[in-house]
Amino acid sequence: MADKADREGRAPFLRIHNISKHFADVKAVDDVSLDIEQGEFFCLLGGSGSGKSTLLRMIAGLETPTSGHIEIENQDVTDVPPWKRPVNMMFQSYALFPHMNVEKNIAFGLKQDNWPKPEIAARVEELLNLVQLNEYGKRKPNQLSGGQRQRVALARALARKPKVLLLDEPLSALDKKLREETQRQLVAIQKEIGTTFIMVTHDQEEAMSIATRIGVMDQAKLVQVEAPREMYERPANKMIAGFIGxxxxxxxxxxxxxxxxxxxxxxxxxxxxxxxxxxxxxxxxxxxxxxxxxxxxxxxxxxxxxxxxxxxxxxxxxxxxxxxxxxxxxxxxxxxxxxxxxxxxxxxxxxxxxxxxxxxxxxxxxxxxxxxx
Amino acid sequence: MGFQSLKRYLVIIPPILWLGLFFLIPFFVVLQVSLSDPALTRPPFTSIFTWEGWWPSSFTGDLENYEFLLSDSLYVNSYLNSLKIAAIGSFVCLLIGYPIAYVIARADANLRNTLLLLVILPFWTSSLLRVYALIGMYSPNGFINSTLSWFGIIDTPLQLMQTDFAIYSGIVITYLPLMILPLYAALEKLDGDLVEAASDLGATPLATFWRVTLPLSISGIVAGYLLVFIPSVGEFVIPALLGGPDQLMIGKTLWTEFFNNRDWPVASSVAMVMLAFLVIPMMFLRNTQRAGSA
Missing domain, CATH: 2.40.50.100 (RNA polymerase II/Efflux pump adaptor protein, barrel-sandwich hybrid domain)
Structure with a gap:
């Protein structure tokens, strides 16, 4: 009954219910539950192999959970294929289509959703403005720098106005100085458009400086979920105490x-x-x-x-x-x-x-x- | 000339000599024969030069043989039919080869090598034998007809030999590996993230194929298509063994001119025109390869 009240009252925007993912006999994600609110900038933090990327890919629909389910705005999306989910993902490799220029990359999802041509053009323009790449619309991805490619990937992932934007280590390929600058831009963009962001990172400083809340994953489990300050002040165990600062x-x-x-x-x-x-x-x-x-x-x-x-x-x-x-x-x-x-x-x-x-x-x-x- | 550039010349001179001796000189010999007239001599053509010591003093070659090719519809039809059969045969190879290459490229590493080996394996037997094997399948008392009649499905044997179908299946059996390997190379390079990104951006698997996978494997498609198309145009064994007398292909016509009619000049001009036909797609291939690597 409490569940029902939740649904009618303040139902969480994104709800992850007892999700597990097993590859053969390896548990990649083990019984994770997590609620994320609309407009949050949530960071999934953990070392390599902690299961954070698998969890993100399950939200995107690129992996099928072994058990458990995922709800977005009370809609169970567990069995919805990735191309029908109201979420978009920014890949660590950026995954820009090499045979399309920047504009066509950004327009890819809009064309897929059958937007009318003038609206696609307007939306692409708007996104190029947002990521400050107006001059680069006609360039191919291999004619861009790493930082520019990263921004194209962000624009492309935001184009369809997803309810949730998933970011898989989006800054890991950038050098330190550019990364810090991009972190600030990312936070500014997220504030401006108000979309819920879920970012995977192994960099605790990055998580601390960006996130509204951090979820620390270790050995397939979600160990602690807390705002950065609370996480630092009140770590749940030795691992987190040593990992965060x-x-x-x-x-x-x-x-x-x-x-x-x-x-x-x-x-x-x-x-x-x-x-x-x-x-x-x-x-x-x-x-x-x-x-x-x-x-x-x-x-x-x-x-x-x-x-x-x-x-x-x-x-x-x-x-x-x-x-x-x-x-x-x-x-x-x-x-x-x-x-x-x-x-x-x-x-x-x-x-x-x-x-x-x-x-x-x-x-x-x-x-x-x-x-x- | 420094020592370094001397060494570089030493490396590139042998292949240049080889190509000159066994490719360029024969090419000019054939070109010369194609401009000459047939004669009852040995070899059976006239010389197009009269020699004065080391220097040619007069030139008697002409384009008569080429005019003859145009005047007789046999040759024009042979060319057109060869191009048609090669084009369709290569397309059938593409339709069959693409899914195979796709599956191999997506298979896990161990299985992949086994599958590639299976693709190449038929190449270890003579193509002549493989075409003969098809005769064993298609002939009136061959495997297919005898099996069908044993089950009582047919009373009289089906006409399988000497059909277009027989020729196309011959091309597929002979050249399929040449289609699969470049397609595999292109598909194997394809970044799996791109396919995932497309589906994440709302593309169904079919849309992903049309908008991402296919355009990104176009270099493999062009390479595989031309690798099958070019030898298919001049193919002699397949039409000679599987085709009927009314299935004109230029390779067969060429053979007839050389060995049955002993008209070397006409046969040489047939070969020169065929070369011209094939150089054009080759240039196209080079260009797409260059565009692909840029």
Missing amino acids: QVNLFEGKVKGTGKAQKIISVDTGGILETLEKTKLEDGQTIWVAVRPERVLLKTKPKGRAAKAANKSSGKLTDIMYLGGITHIQVTLDSGHPVRITISEHWDEDEAKLKLGDAVEVSFEKRAARLLVD
Whole structure:
């Protein structure tokens, strides 16, 4: 019944229901469910072989799911062939038709849908404007640069005004500078036309900077779906914590129960404290994750260091000065490395710290995230 | 001339010599014979030059033989019929070869090599034997007729030999691999993403074929078509063994002129005209290949 209410009330725009895809005995996508709202810029993030592209291809209809189904605006499209789906895909290889010029490539889908000629011409013009390629309509794909081809592919995929645009690693063939510029253009275009975008990428920075929400896939499963900031602040597990940005992981053992419960660091023997109130069992192994920019660093005080929670001492073993930020590595007395990022201007004299110095590292309780797997 | 360019000449001179000796000189010999008159000598034609020492002093060649070809409808009809049979035969090869090439190009790698081998395998037997095998199939007491009459489907044997059908099937059996291989090469290069992109953009499988697959395999179609068409035009074995006396083909006419009538000058002019007919499609092939690679 809840399902019915959903359908009448705020039914999700795109609903993926328990989708699985098996190739022979390999599970490419394993029981994934996901709702995506109209107008979202959703990023599917994962390493190679995580199943993200297969999931995208199932939404496009290019793969048939082994089980589960896909709905777009309450229409079950699971068995609808790709040429009848209200979605279009931008291919990683761009897949531009080499025997057609830019205009004909963009008009391909419109001609297929039997649009009248003048309307096709107007729509092609509009799209060439959108991707800033007005001068290039008569060129063949092999007469264009990589970035231009990428924009033609985008225009062609948008031509039929799809309800959902699927992008399969659309920027992976571009160099770093062009990629960043194109990311901004992509976001601007998506805002302008308001179409739902679903993009597959293995680049977490790209996902962070573009997406309204990110879905992380690992080993055929959708592990966590969250907005970029929440994903960074509250990763669901160690894999995501390490995948989205950098992280320091401190392994801990739970001791005792109730009020007297403590987490003892496996490396240093010190006490680890967080603000999280996850119910833990005596003897359980957990991890405390701290982002490098939330680790505090200072010169080790003379004499005996105070034994306090979330605090340890070590040696400064690496400084990598990058201008705006500085990466520092401290090796704790236990041998465990800790990464620290300092975003203020790093000045060795001012900081009175140099390689080999004995230092004290610590982090606040609120900076620590408790992970159970 | 530097040492490098000398080496380059050393590499290209042997093939040039070879082509000159065995292609260009015979070509001029045939051209010369085609301009001469038949004679009861050995070889059976007159010389078109009279020689004074090393230098020809007078030229007596003429285009009489070519005029003769035009005057007798036998030759014109032979040419037209040859072109027609070659054109239709090549088209039948294309219709049969395209799906085969498509399936091979889409098969997975292991199977692909086996299938390609099966396509080439008949080429390892003599084409003469393959055409003879067709006689065994088509003759009045051949395999087809005896099987059909054994089942009681027919009473009198079907006329299969000496028909257009026999000639077309002969062309298909002989030249199909020459059609399949270039088609396969073109289809194998075809990016599967393009086919997926077309279907994603609303094209049904049939529309995808017409708008993407076919145009992108056009270089293979042209190459395969001409590879079958060109030898088919001058084909002698197939019409001689499978065709009837009223199926004129230029290869057969040529044979008759040379060996039955011993009219070398007319036979040579038949050959020269045929060459002219075939050079034109060859130039066309070269152009499309160049356009395809650009």
